[in-house]
Amino acid sequence: MCTAATYRSQDFYFGRTFDYEFNYGEEVVVTPRNYSFQLRHQNALTEHYAMIGIAHMVGDYPLYYDAVNEKGLGMAGLNFAGNAVYRKPREGRDNIAQFEFIPWILGQCATVQEARTLLAHINLVDTRFSEQFPTSQLHWILADRDEAITIEAVGEGLNIYDNPVGVLTNNPPFDKQLFRLNDYSYLSPDQPVNRFSEQLQLQPYSRGMGAMGLPGDLSSASRFVRVAFTKMNSVSGTSESESVSQFFHILGSVAQTRGCCRLENGKYEITIYTSCCNADRGIYYYTTYENHQITAVDMYRENLDGEIPVHYPLVQGEHILLQNAADTTEEKL
Numbered sequence: 001m002c003t004a005a006t007y008r009s010q011d012f013y014f015g016r017t018f019d020y021e022f023n024y025g026e027e028v029v030v031t032p033r034n035y036s037f038q039l040r041h042q043n044a045l046t047e048h049y050a051m052i053g054i055a056h057m058v059g060d061y062p063l064y065y066d067a068v069n070e071k072g073l074g075m076a077g078l079n080f081a082g083n084a085v086y087r088k089p090r091e092g093r094d095n096i097a098q099f100e101f102i103p104w105i106l107g108q109c110a111t112v113q114e115a116r117t118l119l120a121h122i123n124l125v126d127t128r129f130s131e132q133f134p135t136s137q138l139h140w141i142l143a144d145r146d147e148a149i150t151i152e153a154v155g156e157g158l159n160i161y162d163n164p165v166g167v168l169t170n171n172p173p174f175d176k177q178l179f180r181l182n183d184y185s186y187l188s189p190d191q192p193v194n195r196f197s198e199q200l201q202l203q204p205y206s207r208g209m210g211a212m213g214l215p216g217d218l219s220s221a222s223r224f225v226r227v228a229f230t231k232m233n234s235v236s237g238t239s240e241s242e243s244v245s246q247f248f249h250i251l252g253s254v255a256q257t258r259g260c261c262r263l264e265n266g267k268y269e270i271t272i273y274t275s276c277c278n279a280d281r282g283i284y285y286y287t288t289y290e291n292h293q294i295t296a297v298d299m300y301r302e303n304l305d306g307e308i309p310v311h312y313p314l315v316q317g318e319h320i321l322l323q324n325a326a327d328t329t330e331e332k333l
């Protein structure tokens with residue numbers, strides 16, 4: 001399971017949790033404007049917007065899970081098991097393999113509005129990257145500072161939904177997720193008042209009771225409601241540090257702890273990484289399951305006119321500050 005969210009304070013932020021039972025050795029990858037994205041069914045994308053995100057590198061080819069481009073447009077792919085349907089290439093369409101979708105959109109569009117035009121011509125095809133990497137069943141959130149949409153390739157075709165909450169998880173399809181929020185319209189950050197019965201003296205006995213009934217489990221549908229509630233009620237300062245901190249708290253509401261989601265193979269699904277990209281400044285912040293210290297990669301410190309993606313392995317392991325160490329410079333715990 002994964003969860004993606006957008007957030008606005010002074011700047012626009014876009015991020016996700018990546019929840020799974022193993023990783024593919026993913027890295028933070030900055031793809032410069034002149035890297036030639038070879039496409040299977042179209043001419044290569046030779047000049048395009050630069051982007052930063054997390055990808056699995058195969059040689060110098062980045063297989064992006066999520067990214068933000070230099071115009072502040074963000075896109076993330078999340079599992080959509082059993083629902084995603086990709087087609088065969090068709091004459092007269094932009095035939096884009098599922099693994100090419102993020103660079104295709106982020107390479108060429110500055111806004112969601114511009115992307116809608118490209119999406120009208122696209123045919124998402126099932127061409128696999130390689131034997132080793134078969135097609136993944138995904139759906140996507142695409143967002144800029146003004147709006148977000150969800151894109152789902154299903155049996156009937158390509159569904160594009162307005163996403164007024166700026167949140168995406170996994171199954172079921174997005175229209176159902178959104179509709180289910182109706183069931184929770186009574187939730188509130190304020191204390192409840194007794195509407196149960198006038199004949200009873202009911203009153204809150206603890207803070208936080210206005211959100212009683214907010215689903216706490218790890219299912220995709222419950223994470224959708226929980227992160228939507230958290231995000232829609234979120235209050236933060238506007239500085240970079242306050243905004244980034246708040247964003248990690250929002251996604252922290254759906255973090256997965258090892259042990260709570262056991263799979264049939266006996267493995268556990270955990271939150272492998274959590275990201276928060278400042279889409280206006282091209283800074284990609286992340287934490288990992290065992291590194292709570294926020295690490296950042298700044299796209300503008302790279303040569304964005306270059307031709308080869310630059311990649312940074314995720315920094316792992318907790319970095320603990322021992323506050324009463326004799327020598328505060330270095331003491332390992």
Ligand SMILES: C[C@H](CCC(=O)NCCS(=O)(=O)O)[C@H]1CC[C@H]2[C@@H]3CC[C@@H]4C[C@H](O)CC[C@]4(C)[C@H]3C[C@H](O)[C@]12C
Nearest residue numbers: 001002019056063064065078079099133134135136170
């Ligand atoms: C597994 C992940 C989704 C995590 C998730 O949502 N877990 C919930 C499980 S559940 O919903 O609860 O069942 C997804 C998200 C992005 C994917 C990569 C996208 C690029 C590339 C595309 C190629 O075609 C195949 C290889 C490739 C590296 C992909 C591998 C894998 O598929 C990735 C990591």
